Amino acid sequence: MNPVDFATLPCGRGLTIGLATLNNEKALNALTPAMIRALDAQLAAWQTDPAIACVVLKGAGEKAFCAGGDVRAMRAALIDEPHPAPHPAAQTFFSEEYALDYRIHRFGKPLIVWGHGIVMGGGLGLLAGASHRVLTGESRIAMPEITIGLYPDVGGSWFLPRMPAR
DSSP: OOSEEEEEEEEETTEEEEEEEEOOGGGTTOBOHHHHHHHHHHHHHHHHOTTEEEEEEEESSSSEEEOSBOHHHHHHHHHHSOOSSSOHHHHHHHHHHHHHHHHHHTOOSOEEEEEOSEEETHHHHHHHHSSEEEEOTTOEEEOGGGGGTOOOTTTHHHHGGGSTTO
């Protein structure tokens, strides 16, 4: 199973739409390091490909676009390999996640995120940076890290107060 499925769809005049589907449905498409790396590499390629007119990013399944970072895997890595802070696995994960978010913010082509279902934490980071953000009646957005005393990362302290309807 690929961490992210990629496809292109013809849209006329020799142009194509890049389609990226987060493929971790059992974990509500929670971001893993493999997903972040695959998506970042493909976006970098599509960004400079003149045949790509725009990109659509969505999650596999009906339940979630992206439930944030895979905190279960992160917790397991922290327990399996004790290390003084900052833990290398956490440092690598967050630096790569934030670099991906930055790429999305600076993409330069239309990037549409289909935010259907659960959109939490890192999923909101992907959504917030897109040039076009689509939510549905079933979209449920949250920054759950706030409720346990953590700061809202992925730019949350900037975009949360600017969201419509508070």
